[in-house]
Amino acid sequence: MKRHLNVVVVEIGSTITKANGFMLDGTHVAQGFALTTISEGDVSTGMYRALDSMRPMAGREELFHPLAHQVSSGHDSFHSTGESNTSRSCLSGFNSSDASAVCNAAAVSDAPNVSVTWDLLLANSSAAGGLKMTVHGLTMDMTARAAREASLGAGAILRLVTAGRMKNHDLNRIRDILPNIILLAGGVDYGDQETVLHNARALAELFRNPEVWGNRESRIDHQSHDRIGCIEGSSGPPVIYAGNIAAWDEISEILGSAGARIRLTENVYPALDELNVEPARTEIMDVFSHHIIRAPGMGILSELAGGKVIPTPAAVMETALLLASMEDDLMIIDVGGATTDVHSVTDGSDAYRLHLVDPEPRAKRTVEGDLGVYVNASVLKSASLGRGGRNAPAGYDGSNDRSTDKAIDKVINKSGDPHDGQSVSSASDMPDLSALPRTHEQKVFSSELASRAVAIAMTRHAGSMKDFYTPGGRRTMVRGKDLTAVKLVIGTGGALTRLPGGREALSALCTGDATGSLMPSPDARTGLDRDYLFSAIGTIAHHDRDMARKCMESYLPRLLEQ
Template identity: 35%
Template structure:
């Protein structure tokens, strides 16, 4: 039997998925602790042994072995641009869409103090942008000179004003800085062009960063480490939403990935205004958008989640309101491998997950702002309108192990408490119960039709209590309607007999 082996070298777990490409089925999944400090293949071999025990008796021939990775902290980057809300923000979005963790964004001309900060930040790649094509060129040239002055040897992806590319070639080539030049992330004012930069970042990841992360030994076994794990998830989301050559997509979606350190949101939607009389303002949004909230995590970032949300917001979701919120968050930040065992521990984890989902979604989606003018109130939209998104897909340990994942995902939905936030209003909830999204992103690189079919088959619909109440209400109404029809039919038959 020909199969694909899809591997995710995660920051905590190495996850394996075996796929029967002929029957378009998942043969098995397994995971074990990622062993980046020692030899990354040690954790892989343990997970592989578990997988093969599930497949015992089957004649498996792995024709392809593909991998993604977020091991050793994932792909860490900084983004440099000109104006904070324009080219610097465009550079940040390009980096996030490539699956990176953007540690910081710098604007205007870099200072020596900022350069020292960059040198100490333990990053993998620098994304250098600035200026529209034919626009400001002084800033990006100054920043390039600063990178040369401070002898930076970190790979640099240049995606700024094309007018300066010859000068960049001269500066970086003479200083032996590893660099590549691609198209401007903002060729015109407020116009995004992030895909070329994303692809260039992926190439640098595959060509250089794999070595730095100690993943070269894995490359001897697999056919290729194709991309960072978040980029694989975004790829899966996009192909599921849009479809492939032969397979229909399911429409606009949001993916929520709740982890120990971050909560990632991916939205695949054009984000145009869905309400009449609303004008779109601000920087253009990418169709495939990813945001990473580094202060909203279940373990590493538990304390920062408490600081961002506050005690009252977390208590809103707790059954036992007397629990000490700070103490419980501190406990989790000190015990990052903690697995909840009792009712109150699970309840607290789920309350954290609801808060992380609510805040991350609030930051990711757009909002409406009323502006008062001589003609009356005008409504401006900033960011993406996600109110008509069809599906919210959840992934991550707290969701997978929850008895009520729909309750957590419901925290991402539109709320009357914040009428200006453009969160999904009528979305159905799907759960990635077997952690297949990153695997399907890898598979979609080579067999997108198969990837879409498998995701449609294995992503399971879940309900929240609100949705179940609505469903039960509809079911009751339907039963009453059927009973009325039945009584009417009996009455009609009786009349026919009499008359």
């Protein structure tokens, strides 16, 4: 007998596919996991396995209820039931703007014999390389930086950032990268136009060359969302323009005439020292959710989700924004096997705001592509985080550094000799480290690596104070993100939430401004996303903030429990 859920959120990760089920009151009812099946040629296989594996959460068995009537998984008989009577009534208050996303219970007829049905399915994904972007601005410290912040906040993986007039080698790199989206910016509103027009012409030449993009299939729906330049059958990635609004018409003509699909949005840097990243962030997410389908089988997921799949990091950012509106300024640190993401939502402290050299967005994401507890163990060793190490923040005493370094040496050198130079080429060569640690030694080892990753990533994310001497005397200036107003620090990812020491690793970094780095307040609370719900709740928030708030209210006691 099939069991019924109001809302199911599917996350297609690079290694694990998750499915979480919720009722409309925000209660998290069921959860399932499966290996992501990119290697099998179809990610929908893993999705169906995750859906079929869904089991009730402890104490919620009575809420994971069977359907009132038996529903056959056969195609013909299932469709004969039509849309369930309950789905229209129970979702009548759901604010999803996409009507086709509502009442997707009928869509499960295309699935194998999975054991659940739903009223609404939502999805996020970081599989198949995630959202690759290139960003191009006028100056590195201003428009290019603002465009970079917008892209990272939308969950992108930045493969190239350029400033000034693009040169041939920049265009060659774009050709090699084959980005999913190109973000073009430059100039304050009604300021310089020449540089951004030059860059638009350079990009137009790429779009005119059919050999650049090969036989890449069209990824944009030309019927509703592209405002201009929508040429049926054109290839290449969509271009989002978020620069000087005075250049809109010329940018549209230059790129549109070359066959590029282009969207216009507000300037990410409309005036001196003014960031405006949210419109571009929203536009990037919209392009991804409607149009970017890379991995085989993603089309099936997109159809079940009503055409909307958002990047997983963007979903986590949505959760950060939601939780900050409910609680305090906060940070979320996600330690993964290959990368560590840090999200913060804070305006900083009044004491440092006037000392900022450059403006910072309220919601900021940084991604450390060299910090992971599985793939990048050697980087964590070379970071020199021990006592007195140049990267060591206050609170990290390095007490286990020596023993951990010896263990890492075994992992990264086949012979065990840290000086023999034989670097391990792949994770499969790492006998003492596992992506899913099982032995006590592996768990202790991975926990220590996670602590290092947290320390380095938070230190890189945080701003710092520096004294400068000017003709008027000594001045204190702040560069980067001021985290001293952060009162809540949350860890997510298996290395922090399922291994010992996760909360301690977070608390150790809450030192305020004691060392010159502007870290979270010493009285900040800490929490752990033990049930892996942050991306799921953020995906719901992207569609319906009120329901996401109910989900977070239900989850918050579990999140903050000691």
